[in-house]
Amino acid sequence: MSTGSFRKFAAAALFCAAAVIFSSPARAQGRLAPPESVKCDPNHLTSFTGRILFYRRKPGRVHLRVRTDEETTENFTLRYAKSEDSARWFLLKGEPFKRGDWALIERRRYQLRPRMRATVWVCDDGSNPIIDWRPGERGQTTF
Numbered sequence: 001m002s003t004g005s006f007r008k009f010a011a012a013a014l015f016c017a018a019a020v021i022f023s024s025p026a027r028a029q030g031r032l033a034p035p036e037s038v039k040c041d042p043n044h045l046t047s048f049t050g051r052i053l054f055y056r057r058k059p060g061r062v063h064l065r066v067r068t069d070e071e072t073t074e075n076f077t078l079r080y081a082k083s084e085d086s087a088r089w090f091l092l093k094g095e096p097f098k099r100g101d102w103a104l105i106e107r108r109r110y111q112l113r114p115r116m117r118a119t120v121w122v123c124d125d126g127s128n129p130i131i132d133w134r135p136g137e138r139g140q141t142t143f
Helices: 003-023 099-105
Strands: 045-058 061-068 073-079 090-092 106-108 117-123 130-133
Touching: 045 073, 061 117, 073 117, 090 099, 099 106, 099 130
Parallel strands: 090 130
Antiparallel strands: 045 061, 045 117, 061 073, 117 130
């Protein structure tokens, strides 16, 4: 193999390797910054972003199952007094959840819109997770 051919081959191999590394969903993507309203110390905070597989909301409890972009399945439960509004633990695209936002995440009361995504913020202090709803967002996970 001539020197010129070897250089072309080496450059092509390097390009292919870089393409695989930089297109991999498993590559390190850095840490997601929490919304201002999440008060947990970042060293004690974890986020899970993905598609909602299961959603049940009833007085005093919200249960979610999320298929994360990292290809794990995680379950989350919010528990609160039946007289409280679950929206207290909700955000919409990082902003405080408002009464009119229900129509953006539920197609009917207690029934989530299809292909809904969320980031669930979990503090290791045992407090309720914060659910940041992401309607219309496309993710890495395909179903």
